[in-house]
């Protein structure tokens with residue numbers, strides 16, 4: 188396949204069609220007529236102008252009961268003197284839109300085209316020259332068979348395309364090309380729901396409100412908003428239920444999770460709402476209830492775009508507009524009822540008692556065994572629509588928006604300055620709270636590990652009980668228990684955190700991309716949430732093993748051992764976090780970590796005299812916190828000891844008479860105590876900085 192030449196800009200003006208000069212008022216008049224389904228007039232009379240601003244009490248503030256609010260919004264045109272979609276409603280138009288997926292991007296599943304020794308990236312066109320418009324107060328359904336390009340089109344419109352996707356064409360919101368502001372202006376309900384399962388519904392909503400709403404919004408208002416939203420989405424009775432992960436006993440159903448995702452997006456009262464298959468997995472009653480909630484939301488001025496799979500007849504008729512896609516092209520866009528008439532006109536009359544949506548999608552789908560014929564039929568319908576009157580009216584509306592954007596005297600309101608985002612620390616604290624709840628509520632993470640630590644400490648302590656004496660054998664036993672104290676606080680925690688980032692990565696990416704928080708805040712919150720466990724565990728372990736084994740009975744020696752063990756556990760966890768952030772999967776992280784473990788162990792000072800290591804590897808102990816901890820703990824045990832006895836029976840045993848000689852035997856030095864502790868603090872910071880940088884780099888891809 189030859190790769191098409193595409194520009195890498197998201198939107199641009201290469202395809203802009205030139206329009207004749209037009210006054211602002213004439214354009215508004217024309218737009219108004221087009222939106223109301225009338226043909227373009229040959230001349231525009233300025234006396235027939237409509238007011239620019241909706242009058243007080245118009246449908247923007249109070250929609251007519253049962254009336255077509257989309258018509259209502261279309262006739263209430265916004266002012267073109269400023270750009271303020273939150274005040275005026277958002278008109279989203281897209282023109283000549285093409286979306287390409289490059290090889291290697293999510294879902295492409297191929298690595299490109301190989302030519303000779305070089306690999307040329309392959310590019311697949313998913314959306315092919317699509318144009319359309321959504322006005323405030325309109326509920327529009329994107330429909331089509333599986334693979335038609337619904338999700339791709341919607342994510343491009345919402346400015347949420349996955350990495351590796353190239354978007355070409357114009358996408359404008361009230362005349363402004365879409366950009367990062369879409370994360371603030373619009374909500375996006377994803378097809379797959381991602382939550383922190385250990386939170387309850389109310390906790391999740393409260394957390395989201397704290398991070399997404401203006402920081403001046405008080406507790407009472409937040410509580411009231413959450414109560415209203417849970418009521419509206421039918422989740423009020425689940426407010427105290429944990430969201431849960433698959434396999435948990437107490438959890439929300441798939442449909443409830445979908446509604447929770449929906450309620451979360453409504454917190455910010457988005458002007459534009461994108462819903463990727465919101466009814467999938469819901470029974471017909473719940474699906475209808477959800478679409479009816481969407482209808483109500485549209486009546487209040489939100490422009491809503493949904494992708495939807497084979498809706499029931501009733502659901503189909505609830506949408507103001509439908510856009511039918513076939514192989515990335517538009518086969519029809521307009522009112523649902525008119526879609527049936529258009530298809531009937533071109534030889535696809537829906538039989539009576541047939542689900543219309545199913546019929547229309549079936550007419551555009553590729554039938555197995557008849558691929559070429561069905562593709563030809565779908566292309567024919569797309570071609571017929573492209574030259575239809577409905578497409579012409581749509582094009583006038585789109586061109587007017589583009590024209591107004593180009594020639595209008597817009598005053599772009601920096602709407603983001605109107606909302607005060609939470610402070611860095613505030614967001615970090617809320618993230619820490621959420622991470623802490625996860626740690627506390629997941630017994631496998633915390634309690635089981637603590638119990639395991641106590642059991643190992645008891646076992647190790649009892650095995651060494653009575654062996655710590657001022658003899659040559661006692662020296663060996665002392666160094667042995669110190670190694671147990673260090674290794675037990677190294678390997679288990681290091682491997683335990685390996686899954687932290689890969690497991691939560693999809694949720695983290697979604698939340699950071701939507702501007703909920705920054706990588707630094709997420710990283711710091713996770714580290715802080717781990718801290719209580721990382722202090723408690725080594726202290727409990729040392730407390731039990733130290734006194735059972737009867738190591739040096741001075742407060743100083745105990746304190747140094749406890750501090751060193753705590754630092755060991757924290758550095759190990761930091762190292763685990765670094766490997767976890769650096770690699771995309773647990774097996775990959777493990778594959779690299781195991782060889783690193785061996786370096787740590789070999790250079791700990793137990794297995795080899797560090798001075799005798801080959802010159803090329805002599806730098807390795809400097810990155811080994813096991814060596815630093817071993818030296819610090821050994822100094823605490825042997826510093827100032829002078830009463831060691833030698834064996835009179837076995838002259839093959841070495842004879843070390845003082846603590847100084849013991850330390851020298853292991854290539855340790857009394858003067859290095861504080862140096863060792865500071866080296867561990869440095870390693871802790873270094874690993875975390877590296878871990879953060881790797882995680883941050885992933886978000887930039």
Ligand SMILES: Nc1ncnc2c1ncn2[C@@H]1O[C@H](COP(=O)(O)OP(=O)(O)OP(=O)(O)O)[C@@H](O)[C@H]1O
Nearest residue numbers: 288292293294295311313333334335336337338339
């Ligand atoms: N990153 C990608 N790389 C290559 N092909 C892709 C990529 N993303 C989507 N596609 C392809 O583009 C086509 C449209 O995908 P899309 O997910 O938009 O379809 P859809 O209409 O939403 O389907 P469904 O209803 O099954 O979710 C599919 O054939 C899909 O395999």
